[in-house]
Amino acid sequence: MKIERTVFFISDGTGITAGALGQLLAHFPQTNFKQVRAPFTDSIPKIEEAKQRILIAKAADGMRPVVIMSLGNKEHRALLKEADAYFIDLFNTFIDPLGVELAQEPLTGKGIAHGVMGANYHERMEAINFTLTHDDGMTHGGLADAQVILIGVSRCGKTPTSIYLAMQFGIKAANYPLIPEDFERNNLPEVLSQYTDKLFGLTIKPERLHSVRSERRPDSFYASLDNCRSEIAIAERLMKAANVPCADSTSRSIEELSAIILQKIRQPVK
Amino acid sequence: MKIERTVFFISDGTGITAGALGQLLAHFPQTNFKQVRAPFTDSIPKIEEAKQRILIAKAADGMRPVVIMSLGNKEHRALLKEADAYFIDLFNTFIDPLGVELAQEPLTGKGIAHGVMGANYHERMEAINFTLTHDDGMTHGGLADAQVILIGVSRCGKTPTSIYLAMQFGIKAANYPLIPEDFERNNLPEVLSQYTDKLFGLTIKPERLHSVRSERRPDSFYASLDNCRSEIAIAERLMKAANVPCADSTSRSIEELSAIILQKIRQPVK
Numbered sequence: 383m384k385i386e387r388t389v390f391f392i393s394d395g396t397g398i399t400a401g402a403l404g405q406l407l408a409h410f411p412q413t414n415f416k417q418v419r420a421p422f423t424d425s426i427p428k429i430e431e432a433k434q435r436i437l438i439a440k441a442a443d444g445m446r447p448v449v450i451m452s453l454g455n456k457e458h459r460a461l462l463k464e465a466d467a468y469f470i471d472l473f474n475t476f477i478d479p480l481g482v483e484l485a486q487e488p489l490t491g492k493g494i495a496h497g498v499m500g501a502n503y504h505e506r507m508e509a510i511n512f513t514l515t516h517d518d519g520m521t522h523g524g525l526a527d528a529q530v531i532l533i534g535v536s537r538c539g540k541t542p543t544s545i546y547l548a549m550q551f552g553i554k555a556a557n558y559p560l561i562p563e564d565f566e567r568n569n570l571p572e573v574l575s576q577y578t579d580k581l582f583g584l585t586i587k588p589e590r591l592h593s594v595r596s597e598r599r600p601d602s603f604y605a606s607l608d609n610c611r612s613e614i615a616i617a618e619r620l621m622k623a624a625n626v627p628c629a630d631s632t633s634r635s636i637e638e639l640s641a642i643i644l645q646k647i648r649q650p651v652k
Numbered sequence: 653m654k655i656e657r658t659v660f661f662i663s664d665g666t667g668i669t670a671g672a673l674g675q676l677l678a679h680f681p682q683t684n685f686k687q688v689r690a691p692f693t694d695s696i697p698k699i700e701e702a703k704q705r706i707l708i709a710k711a712a713d714g715m716r717p718v719v720i721m722s723l724g725n726k727e728h729r730a731l732l733k734e735a736d737a738y739f740i741d742l743f744n745t746f747i748d749p750l751g752v753e754l755a756q757e758p759l760t761g762k763g764i765a766h767g768v769m770g771a772n773y774h775e776r777m778e779a780i781n782f783t784l785t786h787d788d789g790m791t792h793g794g795l796a797d798a799q800v801i802l803i804g805v806s807r808c809g810k811t812p813t814s815i816y817l818a819m820q821f822g823i824k825a826a827n828y829p830l831i832p833e834d835f836e837r838n839n840l841p842e843v844l845s846q847y848t849d850k851l852f853g854l855t856i857k858p859e860r861l862h863s864v865r866s867e868r869r870p871d872s873f874y875a876s877l878d879n880c881r882s883e884i885a886i887a888e889r890l891m892k893a894a895n896v897p898c899a900d901s902t903s904r905s906i907e908e909l910s911a912i913i914l915q916k917i918r919q920p921v922k
Contacts, residue, residue, distance in 0.1 A: 402672030641666035
């Protein structure tokens with residue numbers, strides 16, 4: 383049986399940076415972490431409320447909670463630490479020592495990390511717009527502006543991966559489906575021929591595709607294992623013939639696929 | 653003039669968790685950080701290459717780089733640390749001490765944080781699908797399954813915020829536009845009347861909306877400051893009359909808006 387343990391993410395801002403560290407809990411699979419987010423904890427009454435919740439969680443689990451905290455205000459930090467918990471304090475462990483290295487006092491206003499909307503933010507919003515209007519081969523116009531064009535059979539993961547690339551990294555990611563018509567012609571879609579250097583292929587195991595498609599259209603020819611097998615085999619052959627780099631989405635998250643694609647975009651294969 | 657400084661994110665996996673800590677650099681606005689990502693650094697030759705890049709960056713900046721690293725392999729960690737840099741080691745500062753607290757040895761295989769595709773991953777992919785098919789009032793069917801329905805005038809930020817909620821938190825977020833027809837009828841769209849408890853409003857400053865809309869349709873009535881002013885005034889009045897909680901997107905990022913919306917969803921206002 384897994385050990386139950388509560389993890390609090392307590393921040394004076396969105397709590398997103400603290401929350402991202404929650405991914406590291408995957409290194410401890412024997413524990414079942416219950417994650418509690420407390421963003422915008424930016425006043426003494428809210429700190430007191432958080433302390434109360436820590437106390438209740440400790441009683442329920444029979445173990446002191448883990449608290450990942452990002453609080454700019456020193457008084458609030460000290461107050462919260464009166465609670466009985468294991469604290470990971472982003473200011474103590476990261477920001478203050480980094481300030482020493484940089485010989486600069488860190489800004490300590492609340493919610494700094496996600497409050498600043500620089501050029502990069504605008505770029506990300508533009509990229510999301512672009513990706514949504516160039517989803518699933520919807521429009522051909524503007525493909526020249528794409529930084530990458532994901533191709534692959536229907537339901538292999540192109541859309542969520544494109545959106546992740548846009549949202550997280552500001553990459554203008556179009557995606558274009560490979561469909562039965564292409565397989566009959568035995569060629570990649572004509573419109574893509576001028577953009578071969580931007581293409582990145584996604585593929586998937588037939589069994590997995592069969593299962594994904596069956597959720598949508600059970601018992602259809604489209605979802606049948608035979609059809610999935612055949613579509614994937616031809617798609618992989620076409621991509622290989624056109625020298626399109628390719629990744630298998632079967633056991634990879636959109637985060638992993640995006641990291642792989644970013645590497646290809648930024649360091650073109652010779 | 654700002655100080656130039658290079659920051660490396662070196663990981664044996666996607667580098668996403670390490671990269672998230674990059675947000676904390678916003679606490680040091682006097683420095684201009686050049687961010688370099690080195691994901692999948694999982695072999696001795698790749699560590700050596702990273703060391704080389706650190707050396708080059710140091711020579712270019714005239715200052716040792718900051719290195720945020722997440723490497724499971726102890727030998728690789730030690731080898732990388734031979735370089736002259738300021739290291740923030742996620743294993744040393746976070747994972748190893750947490751292991752002591754939990755009385756568990758951390759898993760140290762590469763790319764653990766984003767390699768595991770649990771139930772939560774499936775939920776996020778489902779939510780992205782839902783959000784895309786319920787963008788901009790596209791379909792009314794399935795609104796009953798939405799966890800939140802964002803409403804507001806055209807171009808106030810509903811779509812990117814919905815997608816962020818789905819992608820990051822697995823929230824089924826629909827969005828529905830308020831259009832001139834609704835303003836004439838002086839009522840929220842009829843189809844939403846049965847879902848008032850799921851509604852969340854976004855609003856925006858007229859000047860900002862004017863500028864956003866002008867990028868799309870310059871010199872149109874739609875983008876004119878007068879029309880933006882009038883649409884926003886009526887939209888805000890309709891939302892207030894229907895007791896719909898509301899946030900201003902003008903100077904908030906989608907991360908901040910999502911954190912605010914999540915709080916409303918999870919702690920319904922009494």
